[in-house]
Amino acid sequence: MAATLNGVLENNLAESIIKSRLLMVGAGGIGCELLKNLVLSGFSNIEVIDLDTIDVSNLNRQFLFRKEHVGKSKAQVAKESALKFKADANIVAHHESIFSPEFGLDFFKQFTLVLNALDNRAARNHVNRMCLAADIPLVESGTAGYLGQVTVIKKKLTECYECQPKPTQKTFPGCTIRNTPSEPVHCVVWAKHLFNQLFGEDDPDQDVSPDTEDPELAAEAGQAALSTEAKKDTIGGIERKSTRSWAMETGYDAEKLFNKLFRDDIKYLLSMENLWKKRRAPQPLDFQELPGKGEAMCTGVMRDQRVWSVQECADIFAQSLAALKQDLYSKGDGGTLVWDKDDHNGMDFVCSVANIRAHIFGITLKSKFDIKSIAGNIIPAIATTNAIIAGLIVMETLKILSGNISKCKQVYLNRIPNDRKRLLLPCALDPPNPKCYVCSEKHECTVMLNTQKVTVRVLQDKILKGHLNMIAPDVEIDDGKGTIILSSEEGETEENYDKVLSVFAVGQSSRLKCDDFLQNYSLTINIVHVEKLEEEKEFEVVGDISQFHPTETTTESPVEGHTNGASKSKATEEEDDLLIVEDQVTPDLVSTGRKRPAEDQQDALLIKRKKQESNTEDNEDVIEIS
Numbered sequence: 001m002a003a004t005l006n007g008v009l010e011n012n013l014a015e016s017i018i019k020s021r022l023l024m025v026g027a028g029g030i031g032c033e034l035l036k037n038l039v040l041s042g043f044s045n046i047e048v049i050d051l052d053t054i055d056v057s058n059l060n061r062q063f064l065f066r067k068e069h070v071g072k073s074k075a076q077v078a079k080e081s082a083l084k085f086k087a088d089a090n091i092v093a094h095h096e097s098i099f100s101p102e103f104g105l106d107f108f109k110q111f112t113l114v115l116n117a118l119d120n121r122a123a124r125n126h127v128n129r130m131c132l133a134a135d136i137p138l139v140e141s142g143t144a145g146y147l148g149q150v151t152v153i154k155k156k157l158t159e160c161y162e163c164q165p166k167p168t169q170k171t172f173p174g175c176t177i178r179n180t181p182s183e184p185v186h187c188v189v190w191a192k193h194l195f196n197q198l199f200g201e202d203d204p205d206q207d208v209s210p211d212t213e214d215p216e217l218a219a220e221a222g223q224a225a226l227s228t229e230a231k232k233d234t235i236g237g238i239e240r241k242s243t244r245s246w247a248m249e250t251g252y253d254a255e256k257l258f259n260k261l262f263r264d265d266i267k268y269l270l271s272m273e274n275l276w277k278k279r280r281a282p283q284p285l286d287f288q289e290l291p292g293k294g295e296a297m298c299t300g301v302m303r304d305q306r307v308w309s310v311q312e313c314a315d316i317f318a319q320s321l322a323a324l325k326q327d328l329y330s331k332g333d334g335g336t337l338v339w340d341k342d343d344h345n346g347m348d349f350v351c352s353v354a355n356i357r358a359h360i361f362g363i364t365l366k367s368k369f370d371i372k373s374i375a376g377n378i379i380p381a382i383a384t385t386n387a388i389i390a391g392l393i394v395m396e397t398l399k400i401l402s403g404n405i406s407k408c409k410q411v412y413l414n415r416i417p418n419d420r421k422r423l424l425l426p427c428a429l430d431p432p433n434p435k436c437y438v439c440s441e442k443h444e445c446t447v448m449l450n451t452q453k454v455t456v457r458v459l460q461d462k463i464l465k466g467h468l469n470m471i472a473p474d475v476e477i478d479d480g481k482g483t484i485i486l487s488s489e490e491g492e493t494e495e496n497y498d499k500v501l502s503v504f505a506v507g508q509s510s511r512l513k514c515d516d517f518l519q520n521y522s523l524t525i526n527i528v529h530v531e532k533l534e535e536e537k538e539f540e541v542v543g544d545i546s547q548f549h550p551t552e553t554t555t556e557s558p559v560e561g562h563t564n565g566a567s568k569s570k571a572t573e574e575e576d577d578l579l580i581v582e583d584q585v586t587p588d589l590v591s592t593g594r595k596r597p598a599e600d601q602q603d604a605l606l607i608k609r610k611k612q613e614s615n616t617e618d619n620e621d622v623i624e625i626s
């Protein structure tokens with residue numbers, strides 16, 4: 001097949017294809033299509049990274065995988081299947097996370113370009129930053145149902161993945177979740193919170209008990225419920241303590257837990273009379289007196305497709321609770337479970353709990369299948385969408401390889417054809433956002449040190465303050481997760497002072513983003529880990545340190561030509577990795593946890609206004625699908 005490309009592509013391009021080294025991150029829906037396209041287009045040197053193993057649910061669209069591959073490494077099987085198309089291709093498979101330290105800057109630098117086929121923001125942020133640091137072009141992509149998007153990212157030339165704040169994520173007020181749910185999704189969120197309260201990391205924002213601070217309780221009615229005694233001591237006669245410790249004391253007894261959550265807490269809610277003046281009041285449930293009592297449990301293939309009775313939900317609640325308790329105890333003291341939509345017990349638990357709560361509040365019950373898609377925010381993956389996007393990735397790749405990166409486009413695949421009967425909408429790539437926290441021009445320096453010996457205190461006092469002219473530095477690891485190891489805010493990171501950098505996984509090729517907001521001074525430190533330095537030095541700053549100093553404050557105006565008000569494609573608004581969060585925060589802040597002036601965020605939002613091209617001559621790669 002590849003041979004047929006001879007004569008189709010220009011000689012130079014054909015040669016570049018053979019010589020190029022590609023890194024493909026993710027071997028799922030888009031990745032499988034893409035790897036097949038790449039080998040069939042003649043690419044020979046490809047490394048594939050995917051942390052996951054093959055699940056049965058992948059088989060309907062990830063065509064490099066077959067039933068017999070279930071449980072095996074996606075990267076490895078993708079490689080083996082792709083080799084069947086082109087036996088002499090040199091494909092290296094890594095069954096690893098892209099966050100793994102072995103994929104540092106030096107690893108990235110060996111590639112001609114990087115192709116993302118990922119499904120989450122943290123990993124995309126990470127690859128974005130690594131490609132910027134290594135100065136390697138990145139083709140970024142994503143699909144959600146019928147929608148898809150491909151874009152090209154190149155340092156100093158285009159926007160990076162983080163130049164614009166991502167759409168805010170869907171939120172629900174805490175009191176709706178805890179007191180007055182009215183939709184299935186509210187019950188699902190509550191069930192996920194309950195899972196975390198019982199088995200996961202303790203998060204005070206995920207309280208599942210009745211919320212006595214509900215603004216609707218401000219009026220005179222319901223005050224009984226708010227009496228100091230009720231607030232302080234008991235809910236329905238049960239002492240108020242953390243759900244987790246109470247559950248542990250009962251040995252995760254299903255009946256006790258059920259009656260606390262679905263009978264006593266609901267009775268307590270009922271005592272907040274104000275809440276029920278204009279809405280249907282919830283009906284408490286007793287474990288021994290359930291509707292559908294005595295019904296056999298549904299098993300077999302239809303188990304997940306049909307709606308369970310309340311009795312079935314209670315039985316499945318008890319079963320999954322017992323299984324999760326075992327999982328938790330097997331982790332030892334202090335161990336926690338992480339909820340995963342693909343974990344059978346975790347999903348059974350959330351589904352049964354959500355439905356019991358839905359029944360109590362008179363909300364429609366849902367099948368496990370439906371709840372899985374609500375709980376995992378799953379928009380069904382569509383094989384053809386992935387195939388179209390994978391094709392577009394190759395087209396953009398070819399433009400980059402032929403030296404025409406300026407001709408690259410950001411292409412949206414929409415669900416409904418536009419006025420010109422087009423489903424694919426190419427847009428010009430925007431230049432970098434000068435205010436982007438990730439890719440804007442800033443100081444960089446290299447510091448050689450032993451990460452197992454140098455502490456955060458030494459970093460702060462001797463390196464940043466002593467050598468690099470900072471006054472009140474904040475330091476964040478540029479790891480895609482935005483781990484902050486040093487904060488200028490009092491009381492935030494003092495416990496880190498005496499820890500060595502390696503404790504925070506700072507190692508060879510780590511990058512530290514250092515900011516001194518007092519001075520409008522930012523600096524990225526590239527760490528080079530060395531066991532020992534000459535003359536027993538603790539660290540060495542490479543380069544001319546006189547250039548590292550605060551800059552004058554500048555007020556930058558939005559990039560011209562990007563404020564025409566045309567709205568962005570819907571594709572960007574419907575990311576596949578949406579999460580339900582409690583507060584309206586911009587994803588940028590979610591990912592970094594960093595405090596930044598609010599106006600920066602506002603400005604960034606204003607800058608981006610996609611201009612859809614109307615000039616047909618420029619749209620040579622538009623495909624019309626009516």
Ligand SMILES: Nc1ncnc2c1ncn2[C@@H]1O[C@H](COP(=O)(O)OP(=O)(O)OP(=O)(O)O)[C@@H](O)[C@H]1O
Nearest residue numbers: 026027028029049050051052097098117118119123
């Ligand atoms: N940090 C990471 N490092 C390496 N691979 C990753 C990382 N994060 C996600 N991936 C991989 O990216 C791929 C994305 O593919 P896709 O969106 O089709 O997801 P999926 O897990 O296969 O399907 P679904 O989520 O619908 O079950 C997955 O195979 C996933 O394992």
Ligand SMILES: [Zn+2]
Nearest residue numbers: 160163436439
């Ligand atoms: Zn950027």
